[in-house]
Amino acid sequence: MKRLGKLTLVLMIVCLAAVFIAGCGGSGKKEADTKTLKVGVTNFADSLEPTENYFGWVVMRYGIGESLAKFDEKMNVQPWLAESWQISADHMTWTFKVRDGVKFSNGKPLDAAAVKASLERAFAKNKRAVTFFKYKEIKAEGQTLTILTEKPEPNMPGFLADPLFLIVDVSAEPARNFAKEGPIGTGPYMCKTFVKDKAVMVKNPYYWDGVVPYETVEIPSIDDPNTRAMALQSGEVDMAVNIAAGDIGLFNDKTKFHVDRIASLRTVLARINQQDVLGDPKVRAAFISACDRKVYNEVILKGTFIEGKAPVPPSMDYGFDQLKDPNSYNIERAKQLLAEAGWKDADGDGILEKEGKKLTVDFVVYNSRAELPIYAEAVQSDAKKVGFDVKIKTVDYNLIDKMGINGEYGLLISNITTANTGDPEIFLNWYWKTNTNGDNPQNGSGYSNPALDAKFAELSTTFDRQQRRQLIIDCQQIIMNDGAALFLGYPETNIISSTSIEGAQMYPSDYYWLTNKIKPAKK
Amino acid sequence: MGSLTKDKFLFWLYTFFVLLILGFAIFAPWLAPYDPYDAVMRQSLQAPSDEHLFGTDKLGRDCLSRIIYGARTSLMMTLSLVAVITVVGTFIGVLAGYMGGKVDTVLMRIVDMMLAFPGIVLAIAIAGMLGGNIVNAILALAAVSWTKYARLGRSLTLKLRQRDFIAAAVTSGSKPLHILWRHILPNILPTIVVTASMDIGTMIMELAGLSFLGFGAQPPTPEWGLMLNEGRQHIQTAPWLMLYPGAAILIVVTIFNLWGDSLRDIMDPQRAN
Numbered sequence: 032m033k034r035l036g037k038l039t040l041v042l043m044i045v046c047l048a049a050v051f052i053a054g055c056g057g058s059g060k061k062e063a064d065t066k067t068l069k070v071g072v073t074n075f076a077d078s079l080e081p082t083e084n085y086f087g088w089v090v091m092r093y094g095i096g097e098s099l100a101k102f103d104e105k106m107n108v109q110p111w112l113a114e115s116w117q118i119s120a121d122h123m124t125w126t127f128k129v130r131d132g133v134k135f136s137n138g139k140p141l142d143a144a145a146v147k148a149s150l151e152r153a154f155a156k157n158k159r160a161v162t163f164f165k166y167k168e169i170k171a172e173g174q175t176l177t178i179l180t181e182k183p184e185p186n187m188p189g190f191l192a193d194p195l196f197l198i199v200d201v202s203a204e205p206a207r208n209f210a211k212e213g214p215i216g217t218g219p220y221m222c223k224t225f226v227k228d229k230a231v232m233v234k235n236p237y238y239w240d241g242v243v244p245y246e247t248v249e250i251p252s253i254d255d256p257n258t259r260a261m262a263l264q265s266g267e268v269d270m271a272v273n274i275a276a277g278d279i280g281l282f283n284d285k286t287k288f289h290v291d292r293i294a295s296l297r298t299v300l301a302r303i304n305q306q307d308v309l310g311d312p313k314v315r316a317a318f319i320s321a322c323d324r325k326v327y328n329e330v331i332l333k334g335t336f337i338e339g340k341a342p343v344p345p346s347m348d349y350g351f352d353q354l355k356d357p358n359s360y361n362i363e364r365a366k367q368l369l370a371e372a373g374w375k376d377a378d379g380d381g382i383l384e385k386e387g388k389k390l391t392v393d394f395v396v397y398n399s400r401a402e403l404p405i406y407a408e409a410v411q412s413d414a415k416k417v418g419f420d421v422k423i424k425t426v427d428y429n430l431i432d433k434m435g436i437n438g439e440y441g442l443l444i445s446n447i448t449t450a451n452t453g454d455p456e457i458f459l460n461w462y463w464k465t466n467t468n469g470d471n472p473q474n475g476s477g478y479s480n481p482a483l484d485a486k487f488a489e490l491s492t493t494f495d496r497q498q499r500r501q502l503i504i505d506c507q508q509i510i511m512n513d514g515a516a517l518f519l520g521y522p523e524t525n526i527i528s529s530t531s532i533e534g535a536q537m538y539p540s541d542y543y544w545l546t547n548k549i550k551p552a553k554k
Numbered sequence: 555m556g557s558l559t560k561d562k563f564l565f566w567l568y569t570f571f572v573l574l575i576l577g578f579a580i581f582a583p584w585l586a587p588y589d590p591y592d593a594v595m596r597q598s599l600q601a602p603s604d605e606h607l608f609g610t611d612k613l614g615r616d617c618l619s620r621i622i623y624g625a626r627t628s629l630m631m632t633l634s635l636v637a638v639i640t641v642v643g644t645f646i647g648v649l650a651g652y653m654g655g656k657v658d659t660v661l662m663r664i665v666d667m668m669l670a671f672p673g674i675v676l677a678i679a680i681a682g683m684l685g686g687n688i689v690n691a692i693l694a695l696a697a698v699s700w701t702k703y704a705r706l707g708r709s710l711t712l713k714l715r716q717r718d719f720i721a722a723a724v725t726s727g728s729k730p731l732h733i734l735w736r737h738i739l740p741n742i743l744p745t746i747v748v749t750a751s752m753d754i755g756t757m758i759m760e761l762a763g764l765s766f767l768g769f770g771a772q773p774p775t776p777e778w779g780l781m782l783n784e785g786r787q788h789i790q791t792a793p794w795l796m797l798y799p800g801a802a803i804l805i806v807v808t809i810f811n812l813w814g815d816s817l818r819d820i821m822d823p824q825r826a827n
Contacts, residue, residue: 257787277599277791326595331612398768401787405612408773412593412613425686425768 065551068245068532071259071271072544073399074252075428078210079225082156084432087194093230093250094545095136096197096216099127099146100188102540106296106347106453108188112141112198112217113176122183122494127176127191134237135200136221143171148201150191158472162457163190185494189453194542219243219547228252232545244550256401263288263527270528270535272544275401276335282527291537292335294346295524296450299339299406301394301442301517302435302462305477308390309441315514317368318392319358321417327409328520332402336520341507342462343455344521346539350504358514365417376418383418391420392441397428403444406519410442438475446522448541454499456490459506463515476515483509561819568813575806579625586619590776599792609794611784613774617794620776621802627688627777628806631770632757635692635699640750643700647707648742652715652734662708665701673698674760681769688777691770695760699753706749710742744821752814755807762803778803 074089081087081096090096099113110116113127133141147169154160164184170177178187190196200215207215213222217239220232232248251268253259256275263271264281274282282288309315328336337345340359345351374383374390383390392414396407404425411421421442426434435443449458461473465484483506490502510516526544528535534548578585588606593613602609608617650661668676680694714720714737723733762779764770771777773784778799785795 257789260790275787277788281790323595330596331598404773405787409593409595409613411774412591412595415591423773425772 065244066246068248068270068545068549069268070248070250070545071253071262071268072250073254073256073259073273074227074230074250075399077227077429079213079222079230080156080210081197081199081214082153082160082195083210085194087197088542090214090216091194091197091218091542092544093222093232094218094220094248094547095213095222095232096194096199097218098192098194098197099129100192102189102192102453102538102542104293104536104538106450106539108192108453111192112146113188113191116188118187122185123180125178125180125184125187127178129174129176130239131174133217133239135203135215135217136235136237137200137203137215138237139200139202139215141198141217143174143176145200145202146176146198147171149198150196152199152201153196157195160195162461162471163193163195163452183492183494185492185499186452186454186456192453192540192542193451220245220248220545223247238547241547243547248545250545254399263529266529269532270526270549272524272526272537273400274525274527276332277401279335279525279527280333285530287530289528289530289533289535290525291527291535292523292525293537293539294337294344295448295522295541296344296346296539297446297448297522297524297541298342298344299336299402299444299446299519299522300342301406301410301444301519302440302476303478303514303516304438304441304443304475305515306438307392307441308388309392310477311372312514313368313372314374314390316358317365317372317417318414318419319514319517320361320365320368321419322410322413322517322519323360324519325360327406331405331409332520335523336402339518339520340511341518342459342510342516343449343503343507346521347450347455349455349500349507354504354507354511357512362417369418374418381415381418382420389420390418391422394421394423395431395434395440395443396423396425397431397444398425399428400446402520402522403446407444410517410519434475436472436475438477442517444519451540453540455503456487456499459503459510460487463506463510478513478515480509480513480515483513558820561816565813565816565820568809568816571809572813575625575809576629578622579629582622582626586616586622588616588619590615590620590623591774592616593774599788599795601792602794608798609792611781611795612788612792615774617781617798620781621778621798623776624778624781624799624802625806627771627775628758628762628779628803631688631692631761631777632754635695635757635761636750636754638692638696639700639753640703640746642696643703644707644742644746646700647704647709648711648734648738650704651708651711652730652738658708661704665704668698668701671698674763677760677764678767678769681764686769686772688771688775691761691764694764694769695757699757702753703746703749706746707742710745711738714738714741748814748818748821751817752811754814755811758803758807758810 076086076089078086079090081090097112100108101111103109112130114130116127118125129143129146150169165181167179167181203215213225219235219238221235223231223233230250234243234246253262259271260274260278262268282290303309303315325338328338340356341351341354343349369383374385376383394407396403398404407423411423414421434440449455463478464471464487465479466474486502486506493499524537526535526537531552532549533552534550593615595614597610597614598612600606600610606616611617646661650658677694677698680697681691684690720737723737761770765777765779766783771780781799782796788795
C-alpha cells in the first residue's frame, strides 16, 4: 500500500509540475513604463574601464561613452564628437575639429585638450592601441586636435571610432573609480551602478545631441540566449540583443515585437593551430574540405547565417564572390588528402592513425553565443566521417582570449567582428600576420607566410581605395589557399524590441545599442 | 505474512523493470533503430514521426536511438560509481572500526573533513579542475560520496566487534584479515548492499546533473543529462528534445528507487519476523 501511495505521489508531482510550467507560458505584456527602459543584453565585461580588454565596447553600447567618429548603417565613417577632419599633404598629420558645445556628464565642456588626455590615457593603458596606429605627438589647441603619426595612416577616423578610443574626462579620475562606477563620458546616459550581471544607467543631464527620453535604464545581462528570448517574451525586458537563430521565429507577431535583423560584419571562424597535427597543409585542407558549411548555415541554423568561405563577410565589398575556396566541401578529396599525408585506419575504429598516433584534434568552444556549440558539434560529426577524432572542450569566454594568444588549442572557435575600424586590415593583421616574439599576440596559431606579410606591409601605406580593396582580396586568397582557418559562417545580428518602444536599431558595427533614439512608442 | 508476500511480489516486479532497463542498455545496438552518432544534418530538428518516433535533434540524429544508447552510458557510469564508492567506503569504514585507536581517529577525521563541504558543489569543483569527461565525473562524485559508506561500515563493525563470535575467532588465533573477511564482512554486507541499491537513483541524477552542466559526458556522447542541455536551446521550438531524455531520467530513477526500497523491505530482519 505504502508504495502505491508513493507512485500516486510521484504522478501528482509530475502533474503539478506540468501545470506550473504551462502557467509560466502566459503572455506577460505589461503597460509600457515611460520612465524606465529595460534592455536584455549579454555582457562580457567585468568592469567599465574602457581601456581594459574590450570593455570599451560595453561602455559605448550602454550609451556612456562616445568617440570622435562613428560608423553609420553602411559602415561609413561619420563625424560624432569631431565635427570634421582632414589630412595633410604628406599624409603624416591628421587634424580634427572637436565639436563645440559638447559637455561631459559632469558638466565639464569638451575641448581638444580633454580629447588629447583621453587618447593618451588609452595608449598608456592598453597595448592594443598601438596595433591601430602609433603617434609622434598629439597637439591640442582650443577645439583643434592634431595628431602626428609615425607613418601614413589612411584610416585614422575609422581607428578613432573604435570604442577603445572613446572620450572620457580624465580629470574626473581618481575621484571617480572608472572601473567600478563607470567613466565620465559624453553619452546620453551615465552609469549609476554596475556589476557584471546588471547595470543601471541614468540620464545624462548635460547631453548635447537632443532629448534623452528615459530617466533610468536597467541593463540586466542575461547570458543564456534562450533565457534572454523568454525575458523578452514575458515583457521582463523591453528589448534584447542577439536573439538566437532558433528563437527568432517566436517573435513573428508584428503587433508585439519589432525585429531588426541585419547582416553583421562578423565572421564565425575556427582558428587552426599550425604547430599541431593540423600543421600539415594536407591534413588542414582535408579537415576544411570535410565540413559541409552549406548545411550548417542553411539547415541547422535556419538561414540566419550565411555560408562561410573567406575571412571578410559578403556584407562588405571585398570581393567575396570572386574569391575561390580551394577547400570547399568535398568529402572524397578530404579522404584522399589524408591518405596522401600518410594517415590510415589500422585498427578499424574509424579514427585514422599515423606512427601510432591518433588523428585527434582539440576544439575549444565557448557557449555564450548559441551558434558556437552547434557549429562545433556539426564539425565534430562531419570530421569523424573522414577519420578525425575531434574533442570539444568547452571553456569560459574569459579564457578564450588567453588560450588564443598562447596557442592552447587545435581549433578555437571565435565570433569576430572583421571591421572594427570600417576596414578589415586590422582584423586580417591580428590573426594572420607573422607573430615574431609576441609582436602580434593575437596570432597564437604559429601561422606565417612571408608573401602575406609583404601584402600587409603594402596595405599599411596604401591610400587609394581601389588598391586597398585589391590588396585585401589578395590577402584573403592567400589565407584561404593556405587553409589558415576554417571559416564557418557569417551571422546576422539583431535587436528585437517590444512595440511599446521605438527606435531600437542594430548597426553592423555592433557598438551602438542604447541610444537616445530609443524612446516610448507614440500611442 | 500477507505483507511479506506482497513485499516479495513488488520486489520481483521492480526487479523485472530493472532487468528491462538493463536489457535496453545491453542490447542497445539491436534495439536502436538508427546509429546514435549518425548525423543526417539535412533532417535536423524534425518533430516526432513514424520514421523518428522521438524526433531528431539539432544535427539530425535520431532521438530515440540516442536515449536507448544513453541508458548504456548512464547505467555504466552509475554502476561503476556505486561500485567504487561502496568498495572503497566500506573498506575504509571497516578498517577504522576494527583497528580502532589512531587509525580510527585519523580516518574518521578525514571523513568529517569531507562532510564539511557541500557534496555536489565540491563535486562540481573537482570535475571542473580535472576537466570534463565521464571518468572525471565519476571520480568527482566518488570523492564526495564514499564517506557515507565509511561511516556505515564503521558503525556496523563496531557493533559486531563486541559480539562473542568475534572474540572466539580472536582467541582461536585467527588473523585480523581473516576475521574481517570471514566474520565481519558477510554480516554487514546486506545493509551495505541495500544502501548501495538505494543510492543508484540518486547517483544517476547527480551524474546527469554534472553532464548537464558540462562536467560529465561530452558531445557527441549520447547521455541523458547532456541531451537535456543540448535540448535546452530549443525548449520552445523543439520541446521533444528535453521531454524524452527528461522522461527517461524520471522513469529510470523512479524504478531504481522503488527497487531499492523493496529490496530493503524484504531484507529487513524486523519485517521478516
